[in-house]
Amino acid sequence: MRFYSKHFKRDFNQWSLYTVAISLFIAIPVFTIIFHLFNGKGEMWDHIVTYFLLDYVLNSIILLFGTGIICFSFGTASAWIVTKYDFPYRKLIEWLLFMPLAIPSYIVAYSYVGLLGNGGTFIRFLNMIGIPIKKIEMMNIYGLIAVLSFSLFPYVYAGTRAMFKSYPNSIRESAYLLGASEIRYFFSVALPLASPAIIGGLFLVFMEVLNDYGAAKYYGINTFTTGIFRTWTALEDIQSSIYLSALLVVLVLFLLAMVKWFRGKKSYALKFNNEDKTKRFNLVGYKKTYLIVVFIPILAGFVFPVIQLLIWAVQTFEVIFNYALFSLVIQSVFVALFTALIIVLTALLLIYFSRWSILKTPRFFPKIATLGYVIPGAIIGIGIIRSSNSIIVFFDTYLNLKVGYLFYGSSVVLIYAYIFRFLAVGYNSIEANTLKLGKHLEQTSYLLGIDKFVTFIKIDLPLLRNSIISAFVLVFIDTLKELPLTLILKPYDLNTLAVKAYEYAEDERVAEASIPALLLILIIAILITLINYKKSKTN
Amino acid sequence: MFKRSLIVVFTLMLISCGNDKSEIKNEEKNQVLTLYTHRHYDTDKEIFKAFEEKSGIKINVVKANADELIQKMESEGDQSPADLLLTVDAGRLVRAKSKNLLQEAKSEIISSIVPAHLRDQDNFWFGLTKRARVIVYDKNKIDPSELSTYEDLTNDKWKNKLLIRSSGNIYNQSLMASIIANNGEEVAKDWAAGVVNNFARTPKGNDRDQVKSILAGEGELAIINTYYLGKLINSLDPIEVEAGKAVNVFFPNQEDRGTHINISGIGVAKFAPNKDNAIKFIEYLISKEVQEKFASANYEYPVNVEASSSELLNSWGEFKEDKLNLSKLGELNKKAVILFDEVKWQ
Numbered sequence: 001m002r003f004y005s006k007h008f009k010r011d012f013n014q015w016s017l018y019t020v021a022i023s024l025f026i027a028i029p030v031f032t033i034i035f036h037l038f039n040g041k042g043e044m045w046d047h048i049v050t051y052f053l054l055d056y057v058l059n060s061i062i063l064l065f066g067t068g069i070i071c072f073s074f075g076t077a078s079a080w081i082v083t084k085y086d087f088p089y090r091k092l093i094e095w096l097l098f099m100p101l102a103i104p105s106y107i108v109a110y111s112y113v114g115l116l117g118n119g120g121t122f123i124r125f126l127n128m129i130g131i132p133i134k135k136i137e138m139m140n141i142y143g144l145i146a147v148l149s150f151s152l153f154p155y156v157y158a159g160t161r162a163m164f165k166s167y168p169n170s171i172r173e174s175a176y177l178l179g180a181s182e183i184r185y186f187f188s189v190a191l192p193l194a195s196p197a198i199i200g201g202l203f204l205v206f207m208e209v210l211n212d213y214g215a216a217k218y219y220g221i222n223t224f225t226t227g228i229f230r231t232w233t234a235l236e237d238i239q240s241s242i243y244l245s246a247l248l249v250v251l252v253l254f255l256l257a258m259v260k261w262f263r264g265k266k267s268y269a270l271k272f273n274n275e276d277k278t279k280r281f282n283l284v285g286y287k288k289t290y291l292i293v294v295f296i297p298i299l300a301g302f303v304f305p306v307i308q309l310l311i312w313a314v315q316t317f318e319v320i321f322n323y324a325l326f327s328l329v330i331q332s333v334f335v336a337l338f339t340a341l342i343i344v345l346t347a348l349l350l351i352y353f354s355r356w357s358i359l360k361t362p363r364f365f366p367k368i369a370t371l372g373y374v375i376p377g378a379i380i381g382i383g384i385i386r387s388s389n390s391i392i393v394f395f396d397t398y399l400n401l402k403v404g405y406l407f408y409g410s411s412v413v414l415i416y417a418y419i420f421r422f423l424a425v426g427y428n429s430i431e432a433n434t435l436k437l438g439k440h441l442e443q444t445s446y447l448l449g450i451d452k453f454v455t456f457i458k459i460d461l462p463l464l465r466n467s468i469i470s471a472f473v474l475v476f477i478d479t480l481k482e483l484p485l486t487l488i489l490k491p492y493d494l495n496t497l498a499v500k501a502y503e504y505a506e507d508e509r510v511a512e513a514s515i516p517a518l519l520l521i522l523i524i525a526i527l528i529t530l531i532n533y534k535k536s537k538t539n
Numbered sequence: 540m541f542k543r544s545l546i547v548v549f550t551l552m553l554i555s556c557g558n559d560k561s562e563i564k565n566e567e568k569n570q571v572l573t574l575y576t577h578r579h580y581d582t583d584k585e586i587f588k589a590f591e592e593k594s595g596i597k598i599n600v601v602k603a604n605a606d607e608l609i610q611k612m613e614s615e616g617d618q619s620p621a622d623l624l625l626t627v628d629a630g631r632l633v634r635a636k637s638k639n640l641l642q643e644a645k646s647e648i649i650s651s652i653v654p655a656h657l658r659d660q661d662n663f664w665f666g667l668t669k670r671a672r673v674i675v676y677d678k679n680k681i682d683p684s685e686l687s688t689y690e691d692l693t694n695d696k697w698k699n700k701l702l703i704r705s706s707g708n709i710y711n712q713s714l715m716a717s718i719i720a721n722n723g724e725e726v727a728k729d730w731a732a733g734v735v736n737n738f739a740r741t742p743k744g745n746d747r748d749q750v751k752s753i754l755a756g757e758g759e760l761a762i763i764n765t766y767y768l769g770k771l772i773n774s775l776d777p778i779e780v781e782a783g784k785a786v787n788v789f790f791p792n793q794e795d796r797g798t799h800i801n802i803s804g805i806g807v808a809k810f811a812p813n814k815d816n817a818i819k820f821i822e823y824l825i826s827k828e829v830q831e832k833f834a835s836a837n838y839e840y841p842v843n844v845e846a847s848s849s850e851l852l853n854s855w856g857e858f859k860e861d862k863l864n865l866s867k868l869g870e871l872n873k874k875a876v877i878l879f880d881e882v883k884w885q
Contacts, residue, residue: 047877047880051880051881051883052880113744113748117748117751118751118752118754118755118757118778118782119751119754119755119778119781119782120778134755134756135755139743139744217707218743218744218745219743220705220741220742220743220744220885222885226707229707230707230876232606232610233604233606234706234707234709234712234872234873234876235873235876235877236634236872236873238610312776315775315776315777316775319775378604378607381607381610381611382610382614385610385611385614385615386614389614389615389616389618392618393616393618396618484607487602487603487604487607488601488603488607488608488611492573492599492600492601499602503579503602506579507579507580507770508745508746508747508767508770509770509774511774511775511776511779512775
């Protein structure tokens with residue numbers, strides 16, 4: 001990366017400027033946080049270093065390592081099986097594999113204690129069939145790894161599946177003709193070719209793991225994020241909590257650098273195989289056991305937690321269920337749709353503007369704009385409130401305009417916050433696939449005298465359709481579940497299902513949280529079904 | 540399609556801005572009140588609604604963690620729309636006061652109803668409801684005559700029997716602060732170390748989980764909030780009810796200073812745009828009828844002595860409460876956390 005290229009003047013074009021401008025605008029809260037670093041370390045910093053820092057670092061590394069392995073294994077293996085083989089209910093299973101994302105991970109954490117804890121549903125079942133067991137301890141770091149892995153592996157699954165689907169049959173045929181076994185083909189050809197998508201997915205998993213607060217706190221595990229909150233709230237030292245956040249950002253930058261290094265070494269441009277035309281094999285004989293790999297994550301990440309939620313829902317139905325919940329459904333869906341739309345557009349703008357920029361430096365800036373995904377929501381909230389307050393004061397003092405109403409209790413700031421928070425989700429899912437497109441098609445189109453926008457709309461957009469849809473769905477789901485920012489920045493009248501579920505859970509009324517949580521799951525299920533239906537129709 | 544969707548997005552954004560403007564204008568004409576609250580109980584919602592109907596004042600509610608709300612008020616400065624800050628512990632109110640985010644609320648009614656130790660000496664904040672942090676014990680395994688004080692919990696006889704949640708929890712921090720205030724820092728540190736030594740297991744879960752662990756035989760006694768025991772006994776989940784019924788309540792330190800209590804409290808924001816409405820609202824919250832509602836629906840002890848508490852609360856018996864001024868809890872909160880860390884109370 002060179003900031004002053006020899007040909008700066010020649011290579012500088014408007015796209016470089018747009019890329020930098022949009023990225024910087026989105027990244028304002030990052031700069032607010034960096035700015036705060038110059039205020040020096042907080043008074044409790046030494047205390048934290050003495051008693052906790054090692055704990056935070058070690059626990060976070062163990063969590064990343066554990067979830068990384070599980071998400072990688074189940075994410076890629078299940079993607080492989082659903083794209084390569086045909087079996088009954090394959091379509092259903094394909095989308096069931098997305099469903100674990102629909103449940104907020106702290107709810108999964110609670111429901112596992114409801115299943116396996118003292119007097120839990122599953123424990124009572126075991127007791128009934130004569131196995132005398134008091135409980136299966138989930139509330140430790142291994143339990144946390146399991147809970148986070150099974151609720152987050154779809155990030156890996158989603159991108160990898162899209163990638164596998166696009167492989168032309170010719171690759172496989174060549175590999176087999178050359179005598180490669182299926183296993184060898186999977187490990188030596190399929191996986192490496194999918195590495196941009198796998199890494200992109202794992203990166204999202206890592207950021208979610210680092211950012212998890214609810215599950216880690218409930219299970220009593222000290223992580224960076226629980227530490228950031230403890231430092232802020234209990235030790236009353238926001239300065240040190242910003243320091244901790246900055247450390248977390250450094251950790252992520254390191255991960256990002258690794259991703260870049262890894263991608264930089266290899267770059268693949270495949271001849272694109274449009275849509276789901278891969279030849280599938282039937283699962284026969286011993287290969288039927290492959291399905292276990294598909295069922296484990298579906299059961300652990302979706303079916304088991306939902307069973308517990310349903311039991312709670314039956315218990316609390318009379319008290320909790322009322323028609324006001326439908327208004328929450330509508331509000332939640334509207335906000336999430338709107339946010340997902342804007343984020344996908346922003347991601348596309350950034351990806352294409354930086355592609356069109358001849359200068360290389362601006363291509364790094366969108367990465368800064370995606371950092372919001374790893375900074376704890378509450379810290380982003382502070383950054384945004386502080387930034388918007390400066391704007392309000394500026395308008396008030398210099399222009400004598402009262403603009404406070406634009407910021408407090410309005411949706412503008414909330415939507416901005418969501419963009420900052422979730423841009424990475426949209427950006428990473430789409431970018432991985434633009435890398436795969438290569439530049440040939442684009443260049444051919446330019447040679448034929450077609451301008452950038454038309455090329456983008458007529459060629460890239462249709463080719464990217466699948467990844468745009470999956471980016472849209474992922475952002476939609478994330479927004480629907482988002483908590484800390486929604487709580488602190490939402491307009492007074494806006495109420496969402498996630499907020500409702502949280503209010504009950506925060507008050508230790510987990511059973512009561514089940515109905516809003518199930519409604520969340522239902523919305524996401526409907527969305528995914530609609531998309532699948534539309535897809536199969538267009539096919 | 541791309542350009543068209545861009546246009547759609549910007550139009551939508553403009554529309555949403557426009558809506559906000561007109562809403563604000565409407566609100567200016569009418570009476571409003573903006574409440575920042577850490578409480579999110581269905582009971583509160585009903586109480587707010589009743590107030591709106593009675594007074595014609597519309598309440599805007601921002602619900603979030605008290606620390607986030609304080610940070611929000613701090614960042615918003617004199618532009619803050621907040622009129623009131625409502626928290627679930629005294630410590631956060633003390634912190635808000637020390638950050639210069641609250642102001643004095645003069646009201647004869649309030650000062651005559653809320654007892655002196657449950658409010659700020661300068662009338663910057665007031666307790667609305669009380670919760671006691673008590674010992675609950677396994678009915679079948681422990682004879683209550685063996686229990687006496689919080690201090691006694693470090694006794695070797697409770698080794699591997701004591702359940703309590705993590706030190707990150709504000710109620711534990713307040714309890715620790717009260718022990719520092721009553722016994723001094725060194726004794727408090729030894730106390731915390733002794734409690735850690737008697738843990739049945741590393742702290743995890745919430746207050747309800749501690750009681751469930753007693754039912755499962757993982758420990759024999761736990762320190763929890765009365766409010767959560769009320770919720771547990773009245774839970775819709777049969778397992779929780781069973782757990783709640785497996786234990787009895789013991790109010791510690793009855794022979795000396797009394798049982799540690801904490802409050803849910805409220806203060807008027809420094810830059811409150813609607814101060815008069817805010818005071819009216821506090822007066823309403825401490826009125827007898829509302830206080831009884833807090834007690835019956837939410838299992839909190841009323842601060843208004845005229846209000847009767849609920850049947851369940853009465854069944855646990857009357858108790859002597861620690862009259863330590865609650866400002867102390869806020870002042871010592873941080874010290875409490877530092878000591879917790881030093882003795883490695885997870």
